[in-house]
Amino acid sequence: MSAEVNPNLPVDRALTEGRVPDRTSEGVPELHEVDCPQELRERIEVLMSRYPDRKSASIPALWAVQERYGWCTPEGIRQAAAVMRVTPGYLESVASFYDLLHTEAVGSHRIEVCTNISCWMRGGDELLEAFKVAAAGEEDFFVTGFECLGACDIAPMASIDQRYYGPLEAAEAGKAIEQLKAGEAVLPQKDLAARPLAGDTARPGGQGDG
Numbered sequence: 001m002s003a004e005v006n007p008n009l010p011v012d013r014a015l016t017e018g019r020v021p022d023r024t025s026e027g028v029p030e031l032h033e034v035d036c037p038q039e040l041r042e043r044i045e046v047l048m049s050r051y052p053d054r055k056s057a058s059i060p061a062l063w064a065v066q067e068r069y070g071w072c073t074p075e076g077i078r079q080a081a082a083v084m085r086v087t088p089g090y091l092e093s094v095a096s097f098y099d100l101l102h103t104e105a106v107g108s109h110r111i112e113v114c115t116n117i118s119c120w121m122r123g124g125d126e127l128l129e130a131f132k133v134a135a136a137g138e139e140d141f142f143v144t145g146f147e148c149l150g151a152c153d154i155a156p157m158a159s160i161d162q163r164y165y166g167p168l169e170a171a172e173a174g175k176a177i178e179q180l181k182a183g184e185a186v187l188p189q190k191d192l193a194a195r196p197l198a199g200d201t202a203r204p205g206g207q208g209d210g
């Protein structure tokens with residue numbers, strides 16, 4: 001059943017063709033038509049409350065779907081669409097635009113190797129190839145090249161399960177894969193989050209130690 005449109009209000013672009021065409025003929029699903037988990041529904045509602053336009057919550061809502069199901073499943077998208085009162089086609093068009101959102105099943109371990117200029121100059125292509133070789137045949141691993149991840153100072157680098165590591169050597173790819181499979185901490189010495197920060201007195205090596 002489609003949501004009713006009030007003719008006295010401005011046209012809701014999410015319900016019409018608008019800038020982002022709806023690639024399906026499906027309208028806005030009703031909440032009772034989807035089996036949306038309460039936790040996911042509440043999370044999306046909180047996200048929507050942060051923006052004057054609920055559609056601005058599309059990306060974080062899709063991220064919530066991906067975190068719950070491992071990828072943006074068609075059913076997960078329908079659930080989010082019902083909560084947000086937009087069409088599944090609208091959310092699908094958003095999900096398919098962003099590389100970090102997956103509209104197909106991928107492994108639970110995701111490795112994005114930067115191959116942009118700084119990383120490329122320091123061996124990013126070789127690093128990507130090393131990860132591909134190390135993860136070959138492992139269904140649970142998704143390895144891909146990526147544009148600049150904004151951590152050029154640790155080039156060549158990679159994002160492994162959403163944590164940044166670098167500078168990496170191609171020879172470390174196999175070790176990282178083995179550590180992931182064993183459930184161990186990955187390359188602790190290369191973990192950006194573990195690096196000392198200027199003025200951080202809480203971490204060893206921080207400026208405050210001086």
Ligand code: FES
Pocket residue numbers: 114115116117118119120147148149150151152153155157
């Ligand atoms: S070029 Fe690789 S993080 Fe910027």
